[in-house]
Amino acid sequence: MRVERIPTLGDNYTYLIIDEATNEAAAVDAPEAGPVVARVDALGVNLTKVLSTHHHWDHSAANPELAQRYQAPVFGHASDAERIPGFTNGLEEGDRIKVGQLEAEVIFIPAHTRGHIAYVFPDAVFCGDTLFAAGCGRLFEGNPKMMHEALNLKLGRLPDETRVYCGHEYTESNLRFALSVEPNNAATQKKMEWVRARRAKVASDWHDATEAEFSIPSTIGEEKATNPFMRLDSPEIIESVRKAHPASDPDPVTILGHIRAMKDSF
Numbered sequence: 001m002r003v004e005r006i007p008t009l010g011d012n013y014t015y016l017i018i019d020e021a022t023n024e025a026a027a028v029d030a031p032e033a034g035p036v037v038a039r040v041d042a043l044g045v046n047l048t049k050v051l052s053t054h055h056h057w058d059h060s061a062a063n064p065e066l067a068q069r070y071q072a073p074v075f076g077h078a079s080d081a082e083r084i085p086g087f088t089n090g091l092e093e094g095d096r097i098k099v100g101q102l103e104a105e106v107i108f109i110p111a112h113t114r115g116h117i118a119y120v121f122p123d124a125v126f127c128g129d130t131l132f133a134a135g136c137g138r139l140f141e142g143n144p145k146m147m148h149e150a151l152n153l154k155l156g157r158l159p160d161e162t163r164v165y166c167g168h169e170y171t172e173s174n175l176r177f178a179l180s181v182e183p184n185n186a187a188t189q190k191k192m193e194w195v196r197a198r199r200a201k202v203a204s205d206w207h208d209a210t211e212a213e214f215s216i217p218s219t220i221g222e223e224k225a226t227n228p229f230m231r232l233d234s235p236e237i238i239e240s241v242r243k244a245h246p247a248s249d250p251d252p253v254t255i256l257g258h259i260r261a262m263k264d265s266f
Contacts, residue, residue: 001102001121003165005216006039007209008032011169012058013216015126016040017051019100024048026099028119028126029059029167033066035207040070049099052076053128054116055083059167063087077108080115091117109150112137118155124163124217131155132166133218134191135174136229138264144257151230152252160221169206171195171215177266178228181240181259187225228259 004016008031015028016039026049030036040047047070052060055076063074063086075097078090091097093108097119104119109130118127129137130150139147175192182188195215203209223230228237232252241248241258248254 001124003124003163003217004039004043005165005211005214006035007169007206008035009058010206012206013165013167013169013214015165016043016045016047017099017102017121017126018043018045019102022046022100024100026051027066028165029053029128030062030066031058031060033062033069036062036066037069048072049097050074050086051097051119051126052080052084052087053118053126053130053167054113055080056113056129057085059128060085077115077117080113083115093117107154109154111142111147111150112140114141116150120158120162123159123161124165125155125158125220126165127155127167129167131164131223131227132168132174133164133171133215133223134178134188134227135170135263136227136260139260144260145253147229147260148232148253148256151227151256152232156220156224156230158220160219160224162220163217164219164223165217169209169215171218172199175226177263178226180266181228181262182231182234182236184236185226185231185234187222191222191226229256232256 002018006014008014014030018025025045025047028051067086073088074086075089076084091106095106104121107118112129202213232255238250
């Protein structure tokens, strides 16, 4: 499996999943058609599917144009049939979808939105705005319990080597927050040094960004080591929460709720 990272809008990642055995490809979370069309043409691949992780326009606005241009069906969670542009095919937890000879399992991870899904291939997960490198999405349509289940009981149980392809280049700002609640985490400190080096010279227009400045993909193992929303039993994180909320219960859902609120105003 080959994954092309396509910078879209101001900080979004659109992905082109390519089965090199058949030359078939699928576009994941496309808000703009132009950059996708340009990459498809440059690589000479056959785009056969358009995949959405959730309905937000910055992940789906280009669906109809891509679907029409390539005569490709548009997939998303069944509950989002009326919200995902160009929607044609509904998916549920446990469904499987093929890109050429590649096969992914669908997992249902509502929290950021109520119809959010991830596409899990054998060595990679495309998780939209639920799991970010060192962070997680805002709880627009869900609650802390749902996000805990999505991050730690579903995505967190994937193999540590699984590559994480998320929806935005938010890594540096997420790491700044992570270090504010767990400043002595050596893995987070090291990741921040790496990210700052990569982001030191960035393109003035995100569309012109090169692979040298991308911080994505991460891995599930890296997230377990550096992401505060997947480190809810960390004594240092619990203590950071208790400084702001002295009577706080240390259970994972309560801690996640507090640090998500802290991140919202960080």
